[in-house]
Amino acid sequence: xxxxxxxxHQIAGASILSDVSLTIPRGGITAxxxxxxxxxxxxxxxxxxxxxxxxxxxxxxxxxxTMTPTDALARRLSILRQDNSVAARLTVADLVGxxxxxxxxxxxxxxxxxxxxxxxxxxxxxxxxxxxxxxxxGGQRQRAFVAMVLAxxxxxxxxxxxxxxxxxxxxxxxxxxLKEAAQASGKSFxxxxxxxxxxxxxxxxxxxxxxxxxxxxxxxxxxxxxPCLRDVFELDIAVETVGGHPFALHQIAPEPLVxx
Amino acid sequence: MPSDSxxxxxxxxxxxxxxxxxxxxxxxxxxxxxxxLTLGVPAGAWEFALSFRTGKLVGLILxxxxxxxxxxxxxxxxxxxxxxxxxxxxxxxxxMIQTSLVFGMGAMATLDIDPLVKFTAEVLVMMGFSxxxxxxxxxxxxxxxxLLVLVGIIFGTxxxxxxxxxxxxxxxxxFVVVQGAMFARFNxxxxxxxxxxxxxxxLTLPVLWHMRHQFDVLALGRETAIxxxxxxxxxxxxxxxxxxLLVSVSTALVGPVTFFGLLVVHLAYRILxxxxxxxxLLASSLIAIITLVGGQAxxxxxxxxxxxxxxxxxxxxxxxxxxxxxxxxRR
Ligand SMILES: Nc1ncnc2c1ncn2[C@@H]1O[C@H](COP(=O)(O)OP(=O)(O)O)[C@@H](O)[C@H]1O
Ligand SMILES: [Mg+2]
Numbered sequence: 001x002x003x004x005x006x007x008x009h010q011i012a013g014a015s016i017l018s019d020v021s022l023t024i025p026r027g028g029i030t031a032x033x034x035x036x037x038x039x040x041x042x043x044x045x046x047x048x049x050x051x052x053x054x055x056x057x058x059x060x061x062x063x064x065x066t067m068t069p070t071d072a073l074a075r076r077l078s079i080l081r082q083d084n085s086v087a088a089r090l091t092v093a094d095l096v097g098x099x100x101x102x103x104x105x106x107x108x109x110x111x112x113x114x115x116x117x118x119x120x121x122x123x124x125x126x127x128x129x130x131x132x133x134x135x136x137x138g139g140q141r142q143r144a145f146v147a148m149v150l151a152x153x154x155x156x157x158x159x160x161x162x163x164x165x166x167x168x169x170x171x172x173x174x175x176x177x178l179k180e181a182a183q184a185s186g187k188s189f190x191x192x193x194x195x196x197x198x199x200x201x202x203x204x205x206x207x208x209x210x211x212x213x214x215x216x217x218x219x220x221x222x223x224x225x226x227p228c229l230r231d232v233f234e235l236d237i238a239v240e241t242v243g244g245h246p247f248a249l250h251q252i253a254p255e256p257l258v259x260x
Numbered sequence: 261m262p263s264d265s266x267x268x269x270x271x272x273x274x275x276x277x278x279x280x281x282x283x284x285x286x287x288x289x290x291x292x293x294x295x296x297l298t299l300g301v302p303a304g305a306w307e308f309a310l311s312f313r314t315g316k317l318v319g320l321i322l323x324x325x326x327x328x329x330x331x332x333x334x335x336x337x338x339x340x341x342x343x344x345x346x347x348x349x350x351x352x353x354x355x356m357i358q359t360s361l362v363f364g365m366g367a368m369a370t371l372d373i374d375p376l377v378k379f380t381a382e383v384l385v386m387m388g389f390s391x392x393x394x395x396x397x398x399x400x401x402x403x404x405x406x407l408l409v410l411v412g413i414i415f416g417t418x419x420x421x422x423x424x425x426x427x428x429x430x431x432x433x434x435f436v437v438v439q440g441a442m443f444a445r446f447n448x449x450x451x452x453x454x455x456x457x458x459x460x461x462x463l464t465l466p467v468l469w470h471m472r473h474q475f476d477v478l479a480l481g482r483e484t485a486i487x488x489x490x491x492x493x494x495x496x497x498x499x500x501x502x503x504x505l506l507v508s509v510s511t512a513l514v515g516p517v518t519f520f521g522l523l524v525v526h527l528a529y530r531i532l533x534x535x536x537x538x539x540x541l542l543a544s545s546l547i548a549i550i551t552l553v554g555g556q557a558x559x560x561x562x563x564x565x566x567x568x569x570x571x572x573x574x575x576x577x578x579x580x581x582x583x584x585x586x587x588x589x590r591r
Contacts, residue, residue, distance in 0.1 A: 048486075081483055089529065094534060098476075106472070
């Protein structure tokens, strides 16, 4: 599990995260939600030691992220950032191959190639594997970056808005495959999603951040309901139940409630 | 699931695709070397010409390698393909260190120091300066490319003006000591420093070979590299340390050449698209040797012109720079 205790973060005197403490369990999908600027990306990059930790402590299966050798951590935890681009000219297969670097350090084995193949397969990238990244659509490129992170084959996978730029089909497919991977191999995914219904349908745990603080944490039913969403997003959202999952009708303003 | 051999096939095919251009480049480089050594040697003067030209040849090859390598390292470390150490004013920084030394100690005292000791000291200072300056510039966070172009041009101009200014303050008699260093001159390679330059440049080879995969990961950018477990700061230090060393060597041997690195490295990127650091470095070094040694052979021994090759090369490189800027190269 990932234990985050009393983490605070400031940029140029402005408080970005204040005293965040929470535990992300081992196995399954944890969805991180909250309005723009809530601090979701900051929290993920602190967990993945991309940003130096200023206050508090973060451990992954007991290992302090600031003390663990960075290459050992890369075999345990991987991260997809919100904004991805590379300057070098790379093919999709080459990019995904870099996901294996923590394991082979430059000399790929047959096993590494199998993992690359699987990741390409999982993201439906086989027909595109020889293309250069600058020859892809935004959604195809996004899938290539996700495939790279999946090829890293870590117990913990942090994905910052992996559904960016994806069409409906690929968004659903990605969530289904992550769910399968979580169930089949006990991997833990921490996913920032903006479409609350993906969180409601696929997450085992939802963590809501607001203004740099932990707002609430619970099952989809506990978080995806009208009062809680109104509090987190400052938006009145009607919630129905579809197929046993709460389903937020966030695109349109609901009939106002008479009470509350 | 494709079988393992099928999965590895594209990799093998890619490797084969890359061997051919490299072989062609190697043959061309060899031809340039032979031409340089043999063109226009007067009958009966073979022995003298060969021994004289070999020193110069080794110098030019060192310069070719140093410029190609420092440029490619810089591109990997800074995640851009437009700026180069020369455009960012590294060579001017080296000249500034040199002029400051003459100014501080007086030309006579400078001449008294063993040139090897002096050169080694300059290289060390240069490595220190360049790592400090560019770690400060590049490690904090990803910066806007256009801002960096501006900063680079300002730094380059600043260092050049400072070294000019210092050299003005030097006694005119002493100025002669530094003046020669300020312009590129491929026809008069600084032979005194050849051995130490060979030594210093050779030092980088095992490091480059050992770290070649790490430079591939470095080129993915800071966050991705750290995510893949790269010891980012350590690799950046190694890259900028070597850049400082290699720029010192090439500037000491032939003086500053602003756009040459950009030219040869971009040709290599074109010839081996998507290739890794090591094969690309081989290609860019060979292209640099072909251009420099071949060009010098033609200029000096066929056309009988002196010292104008640098102008032509910089003009070509300058056009490349403009083209890349206007095209808005990937960053
Ligand atoms: N480099 C930065 N400089 C100043 N403020 C920043 C910087 N990066 C992020 N922030 C601020 O930190 C807050 C949290 O950002 P972020 O973690 O990206 O939010 P989220 O991912 O939840 O949308 C925002 O208010 C943002 O403006
Ligand atoms: Mg974000």
